[in-house]
Amino acid sequence: MVTDPQPPDSHPFAEFFREAPEGSQHHGRRAAREAANPGRHPREPRRRRPLRGIITLIVAIVLVGGLGAIGTSIYFSYEPQINKIFGAKTVEDYSGDGTADKVSFVIASGDTGDVIGTNLQKADVVKSSATFYALLLKQPTAVVFQPGTYTLAKQMSSQSALTALENPTNHVTISVVIPEGTVAADVLTKVADATGVALTDLQAQAANFTQFGIDASAPNIEGYLFPATYTFEPNTSAHDLIKTMVDRAFQSLDAAGVAPADREKTLTLASVIQKEAAQTPDFYKVSRVFVNRIADGMPLQSDATxxxxxGAKRVDTTDAERNDESNKYNTYVYKGLPVGPISNPGDTAIDAALHPVAGDWIYFVTVNLDTGETVFSSNLDDHNKAVAQYQAWSAANPGSGG
Known part of the structure; x- marks a missing residue:
């Protein structure tokens, strides 16, 4: 009797691939036919396919399917036999790392492995979504895809495509650096230049600043575009670009313990400190000077405001500008804080606005624009001496400190 080769006995389902022995009933019928036709050559016994064993195996896989890894392991162990029974075709795949043609491939938040595979096939990155998905199932640990835009090649093997998607260097992002003290108009220009989003779109969104949670009492969005290094996905909308920066400002204010009702006042003082302090260690002293002046009923007299x-991008002002009552930011004419922030301050300036260092100073002047050395005074005579010191330095260093 001819039998099928026996699968290894060590496999837990090996018995499903053993051919059942010929039954006596079938053997008796064949003998009777041969006796009735003695002149004919007996036919070779047909090789029997172990269908019952395979089908039993498939049922077993279904039954243990709830065991996850066990069911998957069993399936892939006998995948060729199962595919042969059901007429499954050999999976298709490209080979290698793909062509020179590049593709910007987007993984949206919530995309599952089968959706990603389907989209890869549509973009002609992989040949078969089924092959890509089968590869995912074979991974020893679950693959976690990060949403975003990736640079891939066309006609990659499924393995090459998976490797590329797991490589962070293929994740396309746009970085924008916003320095502390940058005014809103310049922030929007920097973002437009880096992202390619139209400046007019950004300006339109910024003009409608209350949509981002900024109180309507604010004169504009100034102060709420937090200075930081941002990483944006390509094709991020103007609305979302600005929302990201405003949310980051709220994050810093919340972390500093600033109540929503005090955000505008805190940012306004912090923005003046950010512009007026020549170096970080002086932030807390400058804050004290302004707090003391407000407490004493004195105008801030800040040229930066x-x-x-x-609209000038400078600090020095003229006599005419300092006497201009139409300028609502003129702290020579109007006492107290200006009507709103004059820049976008960072965390240190915000902290300085909340925690000025102890002192009785009411004046300060930077006497060396190259080093940032600043002299703080509690009376006008000392302040005038410091001013003379600055004037002497300026005369000896024309063009310096710009």
Missing amino acids: VAYGT
Whole structure:
């Protein structure tokens, strides 16, 4: 009797691939036929396919399917035999790392492995979504895809495509650096230049600043575009770009313990400190000077606020500008804080606004624009001496400190 080769006995389902022995009933019928036709050559016994064993195996796989890895292991152990029974075709795949043609491939938040495979096939990155998905199932640990845009090649093997998607260097992002003290108009320009989003779209979104949770009492979005290094996905909308920066400002304010009702006041003082302090260690002293002046009923007399109100990108101002009552940011004319922030301050300036160092100073002047050395005074005579010191330095160093 001819039998099928026996699968290894060590496999737990080996018995499903053993051919059942010829039954006596079948053997008797064949003998009777041969006796009735003595002149004919007996036919070779047909090789029997172990269908019952395979089908039993498939049923077993279904039954243990709930065991996850065990069922998958059993399936892949006998995948060729099962595919042969059901007429499954050999899976298709490209080979290698793909062509020179590049593809910008997007993984959306919530995309599952089968969706990603389907989209890869549509983009002609892989030949078969089924092959890619089968590869995912064979991974020893679950693959976690990060949403975003990836640079891939066309006609990659499924393994090459998977490797590329797991490589962070293929994740396309756009970095934008916003320095501390940058005014809103310049922030929007920097973002537009880096992302390719139209500046007019950004300006339109910024003009409708209350949509981002900023109180309507604010004069504009100034102060709420937090200075930081941002990483944006390609094709991020103007709305979402601005929302990211505003949310980051709220995050810093919340972390500093600033109540929503105090955000505008805190950012306004912090923005003036950010512009006026020549170096970080002086932030807390500058804050004290402004707090003391407000407490004493004195005007802040900040040239930075006056300049902001004129739209000029400088700190020094003229006598005419300091006397201009139409400029609502003119802290020579109007006492107290200006009507709103004059820049976008960072964490240190915010902290300085909340925690000024102890002192009785009401004046300060930077006497060396190259080093940032600043002199703080509690009376006008000492302040005038410091001003003379600055003037002497300026005369000896024309063009310096710009």
